Amino acid sequence: DTAVSQTPKYLVTQMGNDKSIKCEQNLGHDTMYWYKQDSKKFLKIMFSYNNKELIINETVPNRFSPKSPDKAHLNLHINSLELGDSAVYFCASSQTTTGYNEQFFGPGTRLTVL
Amino acid sequence: RKEVEQDPGPFNVPEGATVAFNCTYSNSASQSFFWYRQDCRKEPKLLMSVYSSGNEDGRFTAQLNRASQYISLLIRDSKLSDSATYLCVVNRNEKLTFGTGTRLTIIP
Numbered sequence: 001d002t003a004v005s006q007t008p009k010y011l012v013t014q015m016g017n018d019k020s021i022k023c024e025q026n027l028g029h030d031t032m033y034w035y036k037q038d039s040k041k042f043l044k045i046m047f048s049y050n051n052k053e054l055i056i057n058e059t060v061p062n063r064f065s066p067k068s069p070d071k072a073h074l075n076l077h078i079n080s081l082e083l084g085d086s087a088v089y090f091c092a093s094s095q096t097t098t099g100y101n102e103q104f105f106g107p108g109t110r111l112t113v114l
Numbered sequence: 115r116k117e118v119e120q121d122p123g124p125f126n127v128p129e130g131a132t133v134a135f136n137c138t139y140s141n142s143a144s145q146s147f148f149w150y151r152q153d154c155r156k157e158p159k160l161l162m163s164v165y166s167s168g169n170e171d172g173r174f175t176a177q178l179n180r181a182s183q184y185i186s187l188l189i190r191d192s193k194l195s196d197s198a199t200y201l202c203v204v205n206r207n208e209k210l211t212f213g214t215g216t217r218l219t220i221i222p
Contacts, residue, residue: 031208041199043158043212056209090157094208100146101205105157 003027004106006091012112013081020077021109023091031055032074033092033103034066043090049074050096081113115140120202120213128221131192135216137185137202147178149187150201152215158201161187192220 004025013019025032033048033056048056049068063079074091091106120137127133139147147164162169164176164185175188185202197220202213 040214042214043201045209045211048208050208096208100163101208101210102148102160102163103210105159108157
């Protein structure tokens with residue numbers, strides 16, 4: 001009965017490859033997010049989708065493309081991976097109609113680019 | 115100036131002590147406020163929301179001062195299991211901005 005799940009948990013890949021991370025939430029929330037946590041542990045938002053519509057798109061390279069097939073899923077595709085993409089990527093969800101925006105996070109995907 | 119600023123610590127505190135964390139935020143239009151807790155190699159988890167009137171949840175008390183743009187968290191009777199990084203979080207227009215976190219270690 002995991003609320004926000006991500007796959008894979010670990011991803012090790014070579015520079016230049018293309019990879020995807022999947023996220024699903026079963027909380028019935030209307031908004032989903034992708035965050036990046038770098039080696040200094042700073043957590044920064046990348047994207048958010050509300051009911052499949054892109055709402056937030058921070059300054060992120062075009063190599064990162066989110067896709068939301070429905071409001072319970074938000075996937076992240078990364079093209080031409082670079083060393084600097086190594087980080088932990090967290091998916092999160094919230095019900096923004098409450099006004100408080102309490103977000104619930106998935107367990108993270110630890111990406112290592114070699 | 116960072117949008118959300120916290121003392122990174124580390125705070126090393128004996129078990130049973132009281133510890134307080136502070137946080138300031140720069141945007142007066144911020145709408146809601148939270149403390150999250152993150153254990154090593156785990157995801158952030160909501161600890162508590164912070165309300166202007168102040169709120170308490172067991173050993174944890176959070177305060178918000180909108181005039182000073184200041185948020186605090188007080189932990190009483192600290193337990194070993196309180197060891198974690200505490201993240202001050204501010205919400206504006208459905209976007210959360212996280213502080214860099216304050217690392218707390220409770221010493222037996």
